[in-house]
Amino acid sequence: MHKIVFLDRATLGPRVVLRRPGFDHTLEEYQHTTAAQAAERLAGASIAIINKVSLTADTLAQLPDLKLIAVAATGTDCVDKAYCQAHGIAVANIRGYALRTVPEHTFALMLALRRNIIPFRDDTLAGEWQRAGQFCFFNHPINDLGGARLGIIGEGVLGQRVAEIARVFGMIPLFAAHKGVSGLGPLYTPWDEVLETSDIITLHCPLTPQTRNLIGMTEFRQMKRRPLLINTARGGLVVEEDLEHALDEGLISGAGIDVTSPEPPPADSVIMRLARRPNVILTPHVAWASDEAQQTLADQLIDNIENFVAGAPSNLVLGSY
Known part of the structure; x- marks a missing residue:
């Protein structure tokens, strides 16, 4: 008999159907869990389901x-994950579920901003x-996507799908070479060239120590x-x-932002202040969250278990993802 505990069920929408696994088990669901509550709620569990709850080495050592x-x-x-590897705890994630929803949200932001909707x-x-x-x-400028140069930072499945859609619009997609790296092959356009010649720049790369603060004033200039x-x-x-300074100085024409640090941002944060500008659209980390994508995620989650x-x-x- 497996004990399964889902620590943050509220991170999946209310229309998502989470089927029960097809083996003997008990299931406890909590809508929200803090890091401090995790060890107590996972006591005796063989399987933990989480989305954003932090599971540190100190917490895992109690389980x-x-x-x-x-x-x-x-x-x-x-x-x-280093603790998990050392102590035989498997970690599984979700892959490929956002291939439609994230690119579609990306283009929704592009279109709304380019056309000043x-x-x-x-x-x-x-x-x-x-x-x-x-x-x-004619109070605001209107610009087509067709003919625009689209700089794509991140060449994974989402970046590739964005490039496919861009070509349908008649755009010119450019995959940026990794910052500070040259000679990566014909798929890539040099990093500096992408920054200097793109009409739109869209980010589709993971957050790692190497990519943290990837775009700052040096890049904006x-x-x-x-x-x-x-x-x-x-x-x-x-x-x-730096995004605020870049907008103030007119270094960029606008921004479509779906992700912040932290989430949610404080009410008095820079990003909330920027969201009040007509050339900025802020959405609450929902690019991934179409009903169809969430159901695919939930089904894959139970498949993994x-x-x-x-x-x-x-x-x-x-290792690290």
């Missing part, structure tokens, strides 16, 4: 029965159409074409204070 940590997300930085809507509600006295008005910056990846990739118990584990994470 001798734990055999599997099933992460209901792709990123596993919330788990001390929100400012036009606000002006229309404020009576500008009637005051214009004609069939339309290289952006000669005043691009839009889109971030649906991780908040720590962009220095938020069932496969582990059956002796054929899937999506195991080895």
Whole structure:
């Protein structure tokens, strides 16, 4: 009999159906769990389901029965994987579920910002159409996606899918070579060239020690074409204070942000202040969260658990992810 504990069920939406695993088990669900509560709630559990709850070495050392940590997300930085490797605790994650939802959200931000959808809507509600006295008005610039150069930072499945969609729009996708690295092959455009020549830059890379603060004032000052910056990846990739300075100085024309550091951001934070600007759109880390994608995630999560118990584990994470 396996004891399964889901520490943060509320990180999946209310319309998601989480089927019960097909083996003998008990299941406890908590909507929210703090790091300090994790050890007590996982006592006696052989399988932990988490999304963003931190499981440190100190916490894991109190859980001798734990055999599997099933992460209901792709990123596993919330788990001390070195401890898990040393003590025989398997860690499994979710893969490939966001191939439609994240790119679609990315393009929703691009389109809304390039065409100034929100400012036009606000002006229309404020009576500008009637005051214009004609069939339309031109308070804001409108720019097509077709013909624009799209700098893509991150060449994984999401970056590749964004490039595919970009080509359908008639855009010119450019995969940025890794910062400070040359000679990576024909897929890549040099890092500096991507920054200098892109009309839009979109981030699709993981947050690692190497990519933390990837975009700051040095990079913003290289952006000669005043691009839009889109971030649906991780908040720590962009220095938020520098993003504010870049917008103030007109180094970029706007920003579409779905991720922040921390999450949620404090009400008086830089990013919340920026969200009030007409050329900034802030969404609450929901690029991944279409109903279809969440259900795919939930089904894969239970698949991972069932496969582990059956002796054929899937999506195991080895070392750092």
